[in-house]
């Protein structure tokens with residue numbers, strides 16, 4: 001099957017910033033579309049997202065260069081060419097770029113083509129995308145980790161830590177888990193309002209109140225869980241992503257939005273140890289910064305057998321970095337973001353390496369999103385058991401949940417909700 005036509009345009013993401021959309025047509029007439037997301041708290045070793053840098057357009061954030069690279073370099077190389085598999089086209093694109101970090105053509109250009117090809121091939125073969133990505137055994141429906149309070153770089157408020165998520169795991173299905181999560185989200189709104197806090201939302205759709213402390217965010221959520229009629233820990237647990245690389249300053253962690261206090265890596269580990277003792281936390285992502293590998297080793301020794309420790313900025317969905325972490329016994333789970341590495345194939349290779357070494361995979365959106373639901377299919381495809389894709393009040397996040405409900409309906413009796421066992425060491 002040849003690729004007949006490929007075309008990119010500049011569209012908008014959920015923050016109103018430009019991003020790349022790719023439209024692809026196969027020889028048999030199958031068409032597909034992919035939209036590329038974009039992060040704000042990015043890891044230093046992520047594949048390169050090319051932005052124009054022209055201050056007259058979107059403050060330099062335009063993506064016309066990346067769009068142009070799809071429409072010229074990539075189109076010239078792949079139109080009227082036959083690719084047998086995802087691996088074949090992705091390796092071809094990587095070679096065409098010729099760099100380690102996709103800085104030549106741009107990860108935002110390459111990923112759009114890679115995702116659009118996957119979607120077209122699935123449609124053309126009359127199989128769902130989750131099956132194309134993961135094979136016939138794809139059937140585990142994930143626990144939706146819903147980001148209900150936003151802080152850090154994702155909100156203009158006083159909270160240092162970036163994400164406070166609820167994990168409604170005591171459900172019989174994904175659809176039920178979403179209902180529980182939404183009920184808690186709505187109860188939390190009432191709790192915040194009753195205490196005089198703002199109920200405006202941040203980049204990922206969670207509330208963004210000016211709370212007095214990071215701890216208060218957890219306390220508010222616990223109240224919300226209770227108010228919705230659920231038992232914290234039994235029915236709904238908590239996941240945290242402080243995105244602590246953003247707090248890293250000269251070897252310490254700075255509480256940059258609240259107290260301005262500086263804390264050592266050892267003290268951060270102590271803080272997480274006390275939070276895990278005090279609160280029903282099942283997952284901690286980026287508890288320490290990407291350049292604090294010594295601290296990460298310490299964190300893994302202290303908490304690695306108690307909760308899921310997910311590496312985001314530190315691993316960048318990169319199998320070479322993940323291998324380093326496996327060798328050093330750092331973390332026990334990896335965050336999966338397609339645009340951190342830039343192709344579908346490399347993402348799947350990283351996932352394979354994680355599973356081979358008993359690491360969990362936690363699939364993730366970016367803070368700048370579109371309505372593309374590729375990650376919903378990826379999550380089921382690889383039986384990841386859990387994903388994070390914001391809260392249930394912004395269209396671009398809700399669409400991922402809706403796609404998962406469609407998949408659950410389509411799988412029928414073979415669908416199995418992951419529940420608490422999705423989280424490493426939770427049982």
Ligand SMILES: C=C(OP(=O)(O)O)C(=O)O
Pocket residue numbers: 038039040041042241243312364365366367368
């Ligand atoms: C989703 C995240 O944020 P961003 O997309 O801004 O990196 C994250 O840090 O996990």
Ligand SMILES: [Mg+2]
Pocket residue numbers: 241243285286312313335
């Ligand atoms: Mg993160």
